[in-house]
Amino acid sequence: MAAKPSIPKGTRDFSPVEMAKRNYIFDTIRDVYHLYGFQQIETPSMEMLSTLMGKYGDEGDKLLFKIQNSGDYFSGITDEELLSRNAAKLASKFCEKGLRYDLTVPFARYVVMHREDIAFPFKRYQIQPVWRADRPQKGRYREFYQCDADVVGSDSLVNEVELMQIIDTVFSRFGIRVCIKINNRKILSGIVEIIGEADKIVDITVAIDKLDKIGLDNVNAELKEKGIGEEAIAKLQPIILLSGTNAEKLATLKEVLSASEIGLKGVEESEFILRTLQTMNLKNEIELDLTLARGLNYYTGAIFEVKALDVQIGSITGGGRYDNLTGVFGMAGVSGVGISFGADRIFDVLNQLDLYPKEAVNGTEIMFVNFGEKEAAFSMNMLAKVRAAGIRAEIFPDSAKMKKQMGYANAKQIPFVAIVGENEMNEGKAMLKNMESGEQQLVSVEELIAKLQGN
């Protein structure tokens, strides 16, 4: 007997039910992206390694899946090089292609290659899998989907506002209550500027984040431990204790950062975004949160993150503004702002809160039982009409035992079954059975259609 097949670790098969749920997530996000004028693109799964390498740090280079060259991949390699067994160095000789690691670098590459055809600002979205040779663990996969939307070629804060509206709309449609957290890299830059500790941003945000848990004294002790001077810690006090409404926080920051041009710019940007959103009646709360420091090496303005309120789970969406997306490919001056929905985590949240709408997950609405060739022929004519009415319908293909056919309908959670035997055929009708209530009713095909359409 052949060996039992398996799939590579960190990868997944998606069953019909999982696919229906995933499609519901992607379709919801896609619909909202469209509402805001975003357009979809797709890029190849493989990129040249020259496009990918050096873009994700040394660690990222190691995590790229590399594709072996076709044909004689040894040509051009000396015996000495081979015997050196330098895996990393020889990889770039054996392989010239790698699998997409994220959607950002391929997007940058796309913008550079298609710059002549793009009408800027370019509002693009992309929903595709990415691959990372990470150590697999619970909730971390080697193949997973990203759902990114970015606007490039516009510095306007209207983009930030609209991305927050998109986030609010998407999670409202999902029925997931969230807190949208917003920060600004320029505020953080201003803070370290006024205390003269430019390289301590992360230490400071990490310490502030602990206020609720360990109290002010311990936060200050931690800052001191990290090498931040007493005077600087004193200046940080109003920032550590920052509280109240967003407007109150911004007022405090404006005072504390009065000597920092970049800091004030960050406050002003945040003010614009929050003030504009206030007139938009978002369904979810937006909170200015200085501890938000994700992607700090990358983001240059607003930073976003979304937390689910009713489930313990990490951030389910994130994003921010960045400069110079395409500089690495020789095209300067393209800045942008973007968000990325975490599809796998949203999948988990919707599962835990049982929020999938029935109609999103439902497949076949009615199955015709098959009693034999004559009955099947009769049923198939009814089926054609049922399907022409847009109803998802099937006939059990074999005239198998009733128990098997009903078992199939149950396994597929088909809500209605139509039974067509001799009597029904004589009347030109079908016996419609509601699988939940068990109720049966003799109906014409027109009545059957009306019933299933809820009329």
Next chain:
Amino acid sequence: MAAKPSIPKGTRDFSPVEMAKRNYIFDTIRDVYHLYGFQQIETPSMEMLSTLMGKYGDEGDKLLFKIQNSGDYFSGITDEELLSRNAAKLASKFCEKGLRYDLTVPFARYVVMHREDIAFPFKRYQIQPVWRADRPQKGRYREFYQCDADVVGSDSLVNEVELMQIIDTVFSRFGIRVCIKINNRKILSGIVEIIGEADKIVDITVAIDKLDKIGLDNVNAELKEKGIGEEAIAKLQPIILLSGTNAEKLATLKEVLSASEIGLKGVEESEFILRTLQTMNLKNEIELDLTLARGLNYYTGAIFEVKALDVQIGSITGGGRYDNLTGVFGMAGVSGVGISFGADRIFDVLNQLDLYPKEAVNGTEIMFVNFGEKEAAFSMNMLAKVRAAGIRAEIFPDSAKMKKQMGYANAKQIPFVAIVGENEMNEGKAMLKNMESGEQQLVSVEELIAKLQGN
């Protein structure tokens, strides 16, 4: 300056317009699959090479994209082996994973691994990319999508009938006129059985296919050349000259194949399929065509192929019945029947015939011009209502020159533009401009929505 980026040969970027068209194709196929009770699955892009190797012949093994193992892929390889530079042999040491080559083998692997959770007959569809290290050429890519539907675990010919209905419905929805060709492996087996030339099926079908072009005498000469005896060629005459309606062809075949059990079985199966379809009022013609011999090593019953009538292009859909899908993975007795739509060719046909419906390709329906902060704020409140009504709308994010903003609207083929300046704000309205006719009209947001919804 950085090097100009490029993408691997044989791969493609898809622009927004191309994506909209591709989504239209996939969504149409998906909708019809759902109407017939098919459920979607997805499998990982990478499979173990042990799953893929040996399933596509030697040529296929060479065309697999192999993924280099992470970490030290040299371990366990001797210096001698390395210096042998045997690329094919060492590939299986350097690599344990490969990219999906088609959707059939991963599906077979899926069925085996999930057999306990599947309610048979399993009607699954799958729309995912596959990768082949083929020499790229016009219309042949190294990454392309397949859209397969299969029913496994049922021998009923009802499945064949429904797959033909699916093909007919899909191409009717596309507006592509097609001829659906059908053949049966068992008929071909019967033919070679009665003439005693079991290994000449392909030669015979190729020769018959030339009848219209080269005439009967030349066909017979070619058959003789291929080593087929005179008596056999005499027996083949009614088959070479087979013509008329499907019923007439079947009647002839029934006579000619009267001595072949398998041949008669093929006739009977084809009769059932064609007779049942006749009561279904298909929009497209179905033709019994004995020259259809695709996938002959694989198919065991019905064979299908679809040709576009109004465009010169190869087959745009194909499929057939096969035995023993999963035997190679140690699970016997799973037979099935399936079809596969050729998305790339359908894309070309729809382009050539200009058949994409406007609403399928259209993106943003209205753009608000941006005259500055105050006007933008006013417009964004209108926008919120427009979007709440389900209308795809955007505002130009920057208050750029009018010419730039209108250029953007034109490039994105946005049919309506809303102009909101001082006067419009004072009236609480917007100037709605039809970009095609140039017509302008001062409207309230409610009137704007009604206009765009076509009321």
